[in-house]
Amino acid sequence: MALENVWIRTPGDGLVRADQVIGISNHRTPSLSGKPGRWLLTVALPVPTGSGSADGWGLTNLHRTLVQTDQEVAGAPDRLARLLAQLAVVDTAGIITAVPCGPDRSDVRFEFSRFDADIPAAAEPQAQAEVPEVVGV
Numbered sequence: 001m002a003l004e005n006v007w008i009r010t011p012g013d014g015l016v017r018a019d020q021v022i023g024i025s026n027h028r029t030p031s032l033s034g035k036p037g038r039w040l041l042t043v044a045l046p047v048p049t050g051s052g053s054a055d056g057w058g059l060t061n062l063h064r065t066l067v068q069t070d071q072e073v074a075g076a077p078d079r080l081a082r083l084l085a086q087l088a089v090v091d092t093a094g095i096i097t098a099v100p101c102g103p104d105r106s107d108v109r110f111e112f113s114r115f116d117a118d119i120p121a122a123a124e125p126q127a128q129a130e131v132p133e134v135v136g137v
Helices: 076-088
Strands: 006-010 014-017 023-028 039-053 056-069 094-101 107-114
Touching: 006 056, 023 076, 039 076, 056 094, 056 107, 076 094, 076 107
Parallel strands: 006 094
Antiparallel strands: 006 014, 023 039, 039 056, 094 107
């Protein structure tokens, strides 16, 4: 199985398809205007994005933030990679959400909501009626 039916929720960008993730990182943003930097848990996608300055143009993969914390959550990338590996070998569909937790929100847990657990039987798609084949048109 693959991950094309598993999605990862981002706080600002919606959903990212899990089979598109090519990297998981945990890094600190720089301090700006006297405010401390934040730790970001991000996923990288195989889409180039660029930024430039007077010194030149730089290209990197597109990163999407999953969660921000005040302290580093060192094991979060490993736990997300382990969850993706576990989901890749089973036939499932759903959404992964990174949730800050702990007394000071300095840890992250991953919740997986299966689609089929949320869909009532009455909402399942109905079989389409047979369409007769037209011959000689």
